[in-house]
Amino acid sequence: MDHYKKEIGRALAPLVELAVPRVVELLEEPPEPAMGDLAFPCFTLAARQKQSPAAIAAALGRSLSGERGVFWEKAAPRGPYLNFYLDYPVFSDDILKRVLAGGPDYGKSDRGRGEVIVIDYSSPNICKPFGIGHIRSTVIGHALSLILESQGCRCIGINHLGDWGTQFGKMIVAYKRWGDDQKLKQDPVNYLYYLYVRFHQEAEADPALEEEARLWFKRLEKGEAEAVTYWELFRRLSLENYEQVYDLLGIRFSYHHGESHYNDMLDDTIRFVQEKGIAQESEGALIVDLEKYGLPPAMLRKKDGATLYLTRDLAAALYRKRTFNFTRALYVVGAEQTLHFQQMVKVLELLGLSWAKECIHVPFGLIRFKEGRMSTRKGKMILLADVLQRAINLAREIIEEKNPTLANKESAARAVGLGAVRFGDLSNDRIKDIEFDWEKVLDFSGETAAYIQYAHARICSILRRAGLDEPDWFEGAGGHLGQVEERALVKTLAAFPEKISDAAGSYRPSILARYLIDVARDFNRFYHECPVLVGQQELRRARLLLIAAVRRVLKNGLGLLGIAAPGEM
């Protein structure tokens, strides 16, 4: 749409004595199609010109009466607005041409060229099953990495596995006390999880267990063989389980650098901080006092000498800058860790690192049950693998019922089931908490991925019946698309590139997800009002081009969210 706004901007700028970009910025979309396609509000001019906005709009309307551009055909005042009407035959032709010529690249941009963006996402904790809680980071991080890549950025996805920390001390204690090799072999992750939950249950009655766990973690940090052997075993078994989930979701990381990856950098990191003179001893621990900045102290080393999460994140940030020379580092991590990242960035700043502010926390809300927060420790959680499987199963059932002759039911069921789970997470603003509700996850009607996929599949079906996958372009196609549903659809397609760019700029995949719902809805309205396979050849060909363009946008858009678009379902 930017393209067309600029043309109007050039026509309007000299009349209102504003720069073209400023005019473009002011242009907005009228609430109803009958009011035109782009509107220039005259309020800001009113004060300067000492006239009412309506009078200004009227005067501008007179100046432009009889005028037109390549893409707009008239300008008419209405109240305090000057409304511009697009020349739909020309505009539609242009949009369809752009979409179809762009193909898989339609919507892409090169504004991010030269950027290297490290994205820290997913990051499940070893020894715990991959819970639904980690799905948010996983799908949001993955979508962001796809979206940013579409803007020309080079993205490096890092799975910052929680493979270090005192929980390993707990696991070792639990395993040594209650562990059973046979059970571990049978169902490693669930068994480890059982031990994890049991540890916390027993520790409530016997606080000495916690102390013992701290000791074991200390031994692990020192590299004692027994501790390391357990750690390696737990880590390997967990990772094998996670890989299955990532395979199912089609996610590949550039690196699986977990927290343990930075172990041998911790001493240097602490030394670096001490050399800069910003660290101090306090109650036996090593901290950076941030009181001046309104933040609680950042602790780098506990009194028992063990390091903390923050220490490892600092080491990781230094390592990533050194290794990848990123222009931005995104941390797709829950909002409950906001303070932690504020502290991290502040410490990096105090270390004199100019790139500190390029470390950006991309927070998201909690997933909660109706009864309250999820608690891994109490065993109150839902396994991601279960959610995915149930969604796929339900999709399969529905396909069996609605489309029993479908050839690849399994891949369609996977696309729909996985899409539902992903979309449920991506379509709402990430900062908001999500209430986990099976009914909602397993609902395929309304504002869901299935709604978008269904529109896509219908288009594929029409094109199959027409016997051509890629209809041939012909000049003047846009001139045949005069129905309100057709115009609305074309206009919506035009917004795709800027929606991606908005999503990228604000790290909000939900902008794109919502937009795709709009596209699908506009298509469905069109579908019900405008038959494609009609006798009039030019109309038929024009509509085939239109739906091919819609299919392109739906497919590209879903692709950026990590969601598949099956040809049938």
Place this chain on the structure above:
RNA sequence: GCGCCUGUAGCUCAGGGGAUAGAGCAGUGGACUUCUAAUCCACUGGCCGGGGGUUCGAAUCCUCCCAGGCGCGCCA
């Protein structure tokens, strides 16, 4: 106690200075001999948490209050 986030229709949420606040779900009624009814159409449903303020204009920005959530040195 302090800090951050959230509050919009019965429920879940869009909209984040601009024209009459929109969807989905749920409810009611309609549309499949016609390109897939996982769809579409219509109706019902609102002190945009509350009070002040800024502005030509506030659901949107500021401020105070209320409610909920999340944090606040030895977890991550």
